[in-house]
Amino acid sequence: MQKSKKVVILGHFGVGKTSLIRRFVTDQFSDKYKVTIGVHITKKVVTLPTDDTISLILWDLEGTDALEEIRDAYLLGTHGIVFVFDVSRPSTFQHLNSDLKIVAKKVPERPLLVVGNKKDLVPEEELTQLLENHQISYNYLTSAKTGDTVEDVFMELATLLNSDA
Amino acid sequence: METKLDEKDKLELLKDILFPDDREAVQDISKRIQLLEHLVNDQKLLAAKVDPLVDDKLNTFTKNIPNTLGPTITATLKKEIKNHKDDVVDALYPVLGKMVKKYVAQEIKILSDKIDNQLGFIKRFKRKMRSWFGGPTEEQLLMRELASATIEQVLLIERDTGILKASYSVTNTIDEEMISGMLTAIKGFVEDAFHQKNQKLEQIQYELYNIHLQSFVTHYVAVVISGNYHLKSKNKLQDIIFNFYYNFMALNLDLVFKSKDPEKAGKEVRTIEKELLEKELAASFGNAKI
Numbered sequence: 001m002q003k004s005k006k007v008v009i010l011g012h013f014g015v016g017k018t019s020l021i022r023r024f025v026t027d028q029f030s031d032k033y034k035v036t037i038g039v040h041i042t043k044k045v046v047t048l049p050t051d052d053t054i055s056l057i058l059w060d061l062e063g064t065d066a067l068e069e070i071r072d073a074y075l076l077g078t079h080g081i082v083f084v085f086d087v088s089r090p091s092t093f094q095h096l097n098s099d100l101k102i103v104a105k106k107v108p109e110r111p112l113l114v115v116g117n118k119k120d121l122v123p124e125e126e127l128t129q130l131l132e133n134h135q136i137s138y139n140y141l142t143s144a145k146t147g148d149t150v151e152d153v154f155m156e157l158a159t160l161l162n163s164d165a
Numbered sequence: 166m167e168t169k170l171d172e173k174d175k176l177e178l179l180k181d182i183l184f185p186d187d188r189e190a191v192q193d194i195s196k197r198i199q200l201l202e203h204l205v206n207d208q209k210l211l212a213a214k215v216d217p218l219v220d221d222k223l224n225t226f227t228k229n230i231p232n233t234l235g236p237t238i239t240a241t242l243k244k245e246i247k248n249h250k251d252d253v254v255d256a257l258y259p260v261l262g263k264m265v266k267k268y269v270a271q272e273i274k275i276l277s278d279k280i281d282n283q284l285g286f287i288k289r290f291k292r293k294m295r296s297w298f299g300g301p302t303e304e305q306l307l308m309r310e311l312a313s314a315t316i317e318q319v320l321l322i323e324r325d326t327g328i329l330k331a332s333y334s335v336t337n338t339i340d341e342e343m344i345s346g347m348l349t350a351i352k353g354f355v356e357d358a359f360h361q362k363n364q365k366l367e368q369i370q371y372e373l374y375n376i377h378l379q380s381f382v383t384h385y386v387a388v389v390i391s392g393n394y395h396l397k398s399k400n401k402l403q404d405i406i407f408n409f410y411y412n413f414m415a416l417n418l419d420l421v422f423k424s425k426d427p428e429k430a431g432k433e434v435r436t437i438e439k440e441l442l443e444k445e446l447a448a449s450f451g452n453a454k455i
């Protein structure tokens with residue numbers, strides 16, 4: 001039987017969490033069920049290069065500007081995390097390090113990938129300079145709009161989670 | 166002539182009412198504890214304690230088991246139970262749940278019978294009215310009201326992660342893994358929002374369906390029901406769930422233990438376990454009338 005993992009997507013409002021998932025999960029589930037509880041759940045079955053398959057159950061939390069206010073119930077048992085910021089809005093990454101600390105405290109010792117989204121909005125040279133100035137370390141820069149590098153994020157997380165037993 | 170119950174008789178009577186399953190339950194519990202003890206306590210450890218004694222004087226030992234090994238076992242058990250409280254609770258929950266439920270159900274039945282008696286006449290009248298006004302015939306309406314609830318889908322879900330462990334369904338409709346996540350999110354939301362840690366969300370209505378949620382310590386069971394879902398059906402359903410969970414626990418203690426271990430949480434269920442579970446689910450819920 002194939003493995004299933006709970007993945008939570010975190011980050012400030014409007015950074016593109018939902019867009020990233022929509023881009024990655026092509027066979028979108030209808031919005032009909034959209035529950036007004038501040039979380040949207042989708043699933044994607046990923047086939048790894050090793051031919052292993054793994055189900056990612058993606059928890060898209062809404063309105064999580066204040067990380068402290070996330071319901072603990074939503075984070076329980078999380079296997080992996082994607083933390084997204086918006087490269088075109090410094091306010092979403094200014095406090096990245098303290099944000100990540102809060103995340104690590106709430107969900108300790110789980111694979112976490114930091115993703116700067118909306119790279120299509122900032123010229124490349126400017127972007128690296130900007131992030132360097134803010135001393136931001138990230139794993140990937142993506143664009144949910146063009147699809148650039150989106151797949152890579154989830155593939156790496158799936159790989160991490162697969163070896164995570 | 167009038168015979169009066171003395172205090173002791175009353176107590177016995179009360180006990181009978183409260184715990185009709187008393188003896189059976191105690192046997193169940195002790196069987197369960199044996200199983201747990203066997204599992205939690207490394208067998209070798211026990212052997213190390215027992216072997217020297219056995220070599221020495223097997224016969225006296227056997228005769229004196231209650232005195233010699235008894236305290237050790239009791240002490241070990243106490244310790245193990247203390248260290249694995251959740252597991253023990255999980256193992257005992259269905260048994261205790263059944264006992265408590267039975268009592269509560271009796272009380273509620275008396276109450277609802279009373280209400281039914283009073284409401285029956287209004288219902289009959291309403292049916293007549295509706296059929297007068299050109300709706301479905303009285304028989305049709307009656308049939309509809311009597312149409313029993315049907316189990317459409319059963320999901321065994323890990324409580325924290327919302328990961329689906331096994332399922333049974335009559336018709337495969339929406340993605341079960343996603344439903345499991347959704348239900349877990351809704352459940353988390355409600356229980357969190359109302360700070361009802363000890364009061365679990367038990368029922369969700371979704372379009373034409375009722376979803377019954379029965380929480381245990383590490384897992385919960387979600388049953389999707391179509392048709393008329395009333396207290397009577399709920400009672401039957403809970404019995405089925407408790408029975409299933411009871412069997413499931415006996416067969417799959419390691420599944421529960423695994424998910425308590427943070428290192429191994431969410432680890433894939435071995436195929437045989439899942440197959441077994443799904444067989445068990447199908448057997449328990451497949452032909453069940455609720």
Ligand SMILES: Nc1nc2c(ncn2[C@@H]2O[C@H](COP(=O)(O)OP(=O)(O)O)[C@@H](O)[C@H]2O)c(=O)[nH]1
Nearest residue numbers: 013014015016017018019117118119143144145
């Ligand atoms: N240009 C651009 N816009 C994006 C990108 N990702 C998301 N957006 C836009 O940003 C807004 C917020 O996106 P959304 O996914 O709802 O953010 P969320 O609050 O994090 O879920 C929407 O208007 C999206 O169309 C991107 O990569 N590039």
Ligand SMILES: [Mg+2]
Nearest residue numbers: 017018061062
């Ligand atoms: Mg969103």
